[in-house]
Amino acid sequence: MRTSIITSVLSAVTAVYGYADPMACTGVCTNAHDPALIRRDDGTYYRFSTGGKIAIHSAPSITGPWTYKGAAIPAGSKINLKGKDDLWAPDVTKVADTYYLYYSVSSFGVQDSAIGVATSTNLDTWTDHGATGIASSAGKNYNAIDGALYWDGSKFVMSFGSFWSDIFSVGMANPPLNTSGSATTPIAFKPEGEHAQEGAFIAKNGNYHYLFFSVGKCCGFDANRPAKGAEYKIQVCRSTSATGGFVDQAGKKCTEGGGTTVLESHGFVYGPGGQGVFYDPKLGPVLYYHYVDTRIGYADGQKKFGVNAINFSSGWPVV
Known part of the structure; x- marks a missing residue:
């Protein structure tokens, strides 16, 4: 009976807002801009985020308690560009016995950008390899940030891009330390x-590859909200x-402005984005992202880690 009541209440809340609230989060739930999520074989969850030379947090559960573990790349990137000590937009994937951590070296509003990669066997200590071959400069139609690796069943593909002509993909070698060619799509x-x-992330469900991305103004909400x-x-x-x-x-x-909204501002959740999809062994597919909790504050450093279950039964992801 209690379970039925709780389910009814949650259904009513979702009906009002259109979206379920994020799952509970304990421990260090801020410092979560552009999160990347993975689960180690021993059941420990790891979260990586923009800033602090890619901040690492770990937890025994997807909901916490999250603990800060330090910087993934404490010496900064080998890529000699402005921003090499302020790394952005991590993405983490396990290939065979090695974890690959992709990150962006850039600064706001410029195209002097590159996507780098580091590797690890334990998620705690990382070896930086520097450039992947994905880079941009003034005059190109893309910006080389927000890389996310994807295995499509036969090859590795990297999605990336932000503003200019937005989101592109490029083939990656196997193992995926470098591009397999220079052609971008x-x-x-x-x-x-x-x-x-920006912030593209591809995930497979059924017969489809789903391209998730963020649109709109991302940052600086404490100074100027759109x-x-x-x-x-x-x-x-x-x-x-x-x-x-x-x-x-x-x-x-999608190349002509298409996009079905999966999650947007609702209730105390403001400006969700920087998302990824994770297939949790207990929860099934979940959408993870950062958001502003309006009950706390709008500063970039206050952005919280959000997780919601995804239902694909309609053929489209519903949070």
Whole structure:
């Protein structure tokens, strides 16, 4: 009876807001900008985030208690660009017995950017290898940040990009320390406004590859909040190929502005984004992301770690 009551209450809350609230989080739940999530074989969860030369947190459960473990790349990146000591947007993947941590070297508003990689066998200590071969400079139609590795069943693909002409993909070698070639493929673009689209992450479910991404204004909400609806939110397109043909739920091409909203501001949750998808052995697929908890504050350093279960039963992810 108690379970039925709780389920009914949660259903009512979801009906009001349109989205379920994030799962409970304990320990260090802030310091979570652009999170990357993985679970070690012993059951320990690890979270990596922008800043602090890629901050590491670990926990016995996906909901915590999260503990700060230090910097993944304490000496800064080998990539000699401005921003080598302020690394962004980590992505972590296990390939065979090795963990690969991708990160961005850049600074706000410029295209002098590159995606680097570090490796580890335990998630605690990392060896920086520097450049992956994905880089950009003024005049290119993309910005080389927000890399996320994906295995499509036959090859490694890296999605990346932010603003300019938005999101692209490039093939990666096996093992995925470097690109397998120089050709890049556009996979998503918002033609309107500032082309504010970034943080791509591809996940497989059923017969489809789902391209999740963030759109809107990401940062500095404590100083200047955008018009309602223009803040960060999470959208998705899908395709039977991991390298193109993505469309939203209405059939609009992702390269022509398509995108079905998965999660946006609601209740105390403001500006969710910087997302990824993790297949948890107990919970199934979950969406993880950062968000502003309006009950705490709007500063970038106060952004919290959010996790929600995803239901794909309709063919589209529902939080």
